[in-house]
Amino acid sequence: DAMVIQNPRYQVTQFGKPVTLSCSQTLNHNVMYWYQQKSSQAPKLLFHYYDKDFNNEADTPDNFQSRRPNTSFCFLDIRSPGLGDAAMYLCATSRVLNTQYFGPGTRLTVL
Amino acid sequence: DAKTTQPPSMDCAEGRAANLPCNHSTISGNEYVYWYRQIHSQGPQYIIHGLKNNETNEMASLIITEDRKSSTLILPHATLRDTAVYYCIVTFPNTGNQFYFGTGTSLTVIP
Numbered sequence: 001d002a003m004v005i006q007n008p009r010y011q012v013t014q015f016g017k018p019v020t021l022s023c024s025q026t027l028n029h030n031v032m033y034w035y036q037q038k039s040s041q042a043p044k045l046l047f048h049y050y051d052k053d054f055n056n057e058a059d060t061p062d063n064f065q066s067r068r069p070n071t072s073f074c075f076l077d078i079r080s081p082g083l084g085d086a087a088m089y090l091c092a093t094s095r096v097l098n099t100q101y102f103g104p105g106t107r108l109t110v111l
Numbered sequence: 112d113a114k115t116t117q118p119p120s121m122d123c124a125e126g127r128a129a130n131l132p133c134n135h136s137t138i139s140g141n142e143y144v145y146w147y148r149q150i151h152s153q154g155p156q157y158i159i160h161g162l163k164n165n166e167t168n169e170m171a172s173l174i175i176t177e178d179r180k181s182s183t184l185i186l187p188h189a190t191l192r193d194t195a196v197y198y199c200i201v202t203f204p205n206t207g208n209q210f211y212f213g214t215g216t217s218l219t220v221i222p
Contacts, residue, residue, distance in 0.1 A: 004154075031208075042198065042212035043155065090154055097204035099145070102154035 003027070004103035006091050012109045013081050021076040021106045023091030032074040033100065034066060035090040043090055049074060050096070078108075086110045114138065114201045115213040122219050123193075129186040131216050133199030136180045142203045144175060145210070146184045148195040155198065158184065189220045 005024045013019040023032065030051050035043040047056045049068045063085070065077040078085055088107050092100040116134040123129040135144065143162050147155040159166055159173045161182075166173045172185040186193055198215040202208045 033210075035210075042214055043210075045209055045211060048209065088152075092154075092210075094208055097208065099157050099160065100208055100210060101157065102147075104154050105152075107152075 004091060004093055004101055006089075006103040006106050008106060009104065010107050010109070012111060013078075014111050015082065016080050019078050019081055019108065021078075021089050021091075021108070023074045023076070023103060024072050025093045026072070027093055027101065028071060029093035029095050029101075030071065031094045031096060032068060033092040033094075034064075034074070034076050035092065037088040037090055037105070039087075046076075081108070081110045083110050114142075114211070115199045117197075117199055117213055117216045119214065120217045120219070122221055123186075123189045125191060125220050125222050126188055129184075129189040129193065129218060129220070131184040131186075131197050131199075131218065132181065133183070134181045135199070135201045138179050138201050139203070142201050143208075144173070144179075144182050145200045145202060145208075146171070146173065147198045147200065148193075149198065149215075150195045158197075189218075191220050191222065194218060194220045 007022045033048040034046045037043040045057050046060045063079050067075045088105045090105045091103045094100040143160050145160040146158040149155045159168055159171050161173045175182045196215040196217050198212050200210045
């Protein structure tokens, strides 16, 4: 089945140690999104790619970066994770002007 | 910023209709109303969306008031598996459908 895949599902990193989260899709959607969801809170949009065009939200910290090497893959890089970055990270995809489909998320723990 | 207001929690008896309200009094003419739900520790799941007219699919019905300032999601026969957080999102279709989640409604279906 076509879907949005996130790897790994659980990631543990150390304070300050860079970490990369991965998202892939078989839907051939041209828009990909990254959200951060902290415990008991709603998802918060970090940024999105429309094809190769990167769109950052104004309040997304510089510590968060993203790469999209091709249509199928998108990566979230956290350059120096702090304890406050522990969260579920959700990837979603959509066609332009259309419904978003979410992956299962990666739960990040920062020690 | 989120443009929606939802009650924080609701209960519904199993087998009865669940009616989840959402206020979006600042909605503009081109903005859509989307509903998603999130079962604990999973990615949000698309339910339904609409612009002006009422919509129905295999999961739910969406009733949008004539002035479009509020809407109601109806789950016609709630089951225990419908226990989740339900998010109402207003979005303007642009290069991406940026979603700014509100706090959502935690629905508990009671046996």
